Amino acid sequence: MKKIVGSEIFTWSVFLILSIMGLLLGCLVGLNLYVRLFFSVTTLCFLSLQIRSVIRKLRFIDSFSTSVLNGNFPLIPEKKKKLVVVQCLDSLHHKIHEVIRFVQSLDNDSFKFSYINPEDEIGKSLVELGEKQQQQKEAEFKRHWKTEGLARFSEILRTNEQDLKDLSFRILCNLVKYVNANQGGFFIEEEKEGVRFLELSACFAYDSKKFVEKHISEGQGLIGQSMLEKDVIHVTDIPTDYVSITSGLGESTPTNLIIIPLMLNDKFYGAFELASFESFEEYQIDFLKEVATNIASAIATVKTNGHTQKLLDESQSLAAELRSTEEEMRQNMEELQATQEEMRRKQTETENQRRELTLHLETINKTIATIEFDHEARIVSANNVYLDISGYSQSDLKGQSYDFILPHDELIKPQNAMMWDSLKSGNFFTGQFRQKSKTGEDLWLLGTFNPVMSSSGELEQIKMFAQFNTLEKEKEVNMCQMLNAFKSIVPVVELDTKCVCLRANNIFHEQMGISRMELRKKNIEQIFEKDLGKGLLDEILNKLKNGDVVEEQVTFISAEGNVKVLRAIFNPIKKHNNELDKVLLVLIDKEMIVNVNTA
Secondary structure, three states: OHHHHHHHHHHHHHHHHHHHHHHHHHHHHOOOHHHHHHHHHHHHHHHHHHHHHHHHHHHHHHHHHHHHHOOOOOOOOOOOOOOHHHHHHHHHHHHHHHHHHHHHHHHOOOOOHHHOOOOOHHHHHHHHHHHHHHHHHHHHHHHHHHHHHHHHHHHHHHHOOOOHHHHHHHHHHHHHHHOOOOEEEEEEEEEEOOEEEEEEEEEEOOOOOOOOOOEEEOOOHHHHHHHHHOOOEEEOOOOOOOOOEEEOOEEEOOOEEEEEEEEEOOEEEEEEEEEEOOOOOHHHHHHHHHHHHHHHHHHHHHHHHHHHHHHHHHHHHHHHHHHHHHHHHHHHHHHHHHHHHHHHHHHHHHHHHHHHHHHHHHHHHHHOEEEEEEOOOEEEEEOHHHHHHHOOOHHHHOOOEHHHHOOHHHHOOHHHHHHHHHHHOOOOEEEEEEEEOOOOOEEEEEEEEEEEEOOOOOEEEEEEEEEEOHHHHHHHHHHHHHHHHHHOOOOEEEEOOOOEEEEEOHHHHHHHOOOHHHHOOOEHHHHOOOOOOHHHHHHHHHHHHOOOOEEEEEEEEOOOOOEEEEEEEEEEEEOOOOOEEEEEEEEEEHHHHHHHHHO
C-alpha cells in the first residue's frame, strides 16, 4: 500500500514542478498572457485527470478489500493486476485459499501440508493444528475400537454362559477376526487328582499337528509358562517350527505371537494364544488384557453355575432317592405288615389244614389201603387197611419188591415195568391193579401211585393210595359174561350220540345181512328208514340224553326178501359227568318172544 501511494505522489510532484518551472520560464522570457494561461489550464486538466484516476483506483481497492473481508474473492481484471496493492491483495487471496484447502484436508483426514508454507506463523500454527487433529483422531479411533470390542465381547459372554466349549470357540473366533490375527488357541485350566493343567478348548485355523497334545502341564512351553507366571507373553521372533499358516500359496510362519492369561482377582482360569503376520499394537494388547478379565469372569461364572447345577442335580437326585427310599420303606412296611398278616392267616390256615389233613389222613388210613415204596420199588410199610384185607403183616412186606404181591401171570406183563419206569421219571399212574393176598387169592384195587421227588428232582419214595374193589370187579366180570352170553343170541349195535353205527356183534351181521364195511359210519335211520324218521329219531335222542330207555318197533327186510318185525331197545350209556357217551341198541325178534310166550 505504501508503495502504491509513494508512486502516485512522486508522479504528482514531478508534474507540479514542471508546471511551476514552465510558468516561471514564461514570466522570465516574457511570454504573453495567453501562453501562460494555456500552460496553467493544461496543468490543471492533467492534474484533474490524475486525481480522478487515483480516486478510481482507491475505490477499486476499497471494494476489493471489503469483498475479501466479507469472505468473497472476486476476479481481478487484467488491467488492475498491475497495481502493486492489487498484487498484494491477490497474494493474500492465494494464501487464504491454501488455508481453506488445508482446513478441508483436515476434515477429509488428508493432512496435506504442501498447501501452506510451514515457515510463516500461520503455517506453523496450522501444521501443529493438523498434527493435534491427527493425534486426536487416532486416539478417538483407538478408544472407539476398544469400546466397541468390549461391548461386542460383553454381548458374546452374556448370551453364551452355558457350555464352555461353545463359549470358547465363539470368543476365539471373534478375537482372531477383531484384532486381524491369523490363528488362535483357547485353553481352560482343569484339575485332576490335584494336578493342574491346561486343556485345549477351542482352536482357530491351527494345523492339527500344532496341538497333538491337548493337555499342557504347568510350565510346559509358552502356554504352560504363561500359566506359571500369570503374565502376558509377547513374542516377535517366532521359531520356524512353532506354528505355520497354510494357504493356497503355501505355508508361512507368523511374525508375532501373544499369549494372554485369563486372570480374575489373581486367580488363573486359562489363556488364549494369537498369532499374526502383523505386529500387535499397544492399544490392541491393552484391549486383549481388559477383555481377558471379562472372559475370566465369564468362565468363573460358567464354572460356578456348572458346579452349582451339579450340586443342585445331586441334591435333587438325593432328594428323589430319599423320597423313593421313604416310599419304598413305606411300601416295604406295608408289605411287611401285609406279609405278617398273611403269614398269620396262612399259619392259621396251615394249622387248620394240618389238623384237617391229619383227620383226612387218619380217615384215609382207616378207609384207603396205602403202601409206601422206596426209590428202588421196595416196600417200606403198609397201613392196617391193606394188611387186614391182604392178610400180610408188616414183617412179611418190609423190604420186599413190588413183584412180591403180584400174581404169577402179572409178572410177565410188560405194563408193570413200564409203570415203574414212568413213576421213577416223576409221573403219576392211575388205574386198576391186580395183586394177590397172602393166601394167593386175587385182589383188585383202584387207585394211584404217587412219586415223591426231592428239591433236586430225584425220586425219594412212591406211595400207593387205593381202594379194594374185588367184589365190584367180580360183579363186572359176571356182567361181562352175561352180556357176552346175551350178545351171542341177539343182535346188538353200538351207536354214537348221533345214532351213527360204531360196531355190531356177529349175530347182527348174520341176521341182518349187513357186512362190517357196510355198517361203518351208517346212521341207524338208514337201516330202519321206514320206522325211524328224522323227527322220531330226534325224540329218541332227547329221551336218551335224559337217561331214559326207549323202546320202538322196527321192520327189516333181509336180502332174501324176508320181513322181520323187531323190538328195538335203545339203552343210554353215560359218562361220569352224566353226559351221554354212547347208545347200545338191542334188537329182539318178535317171533322169538311169541314162541317163548306160547311155550
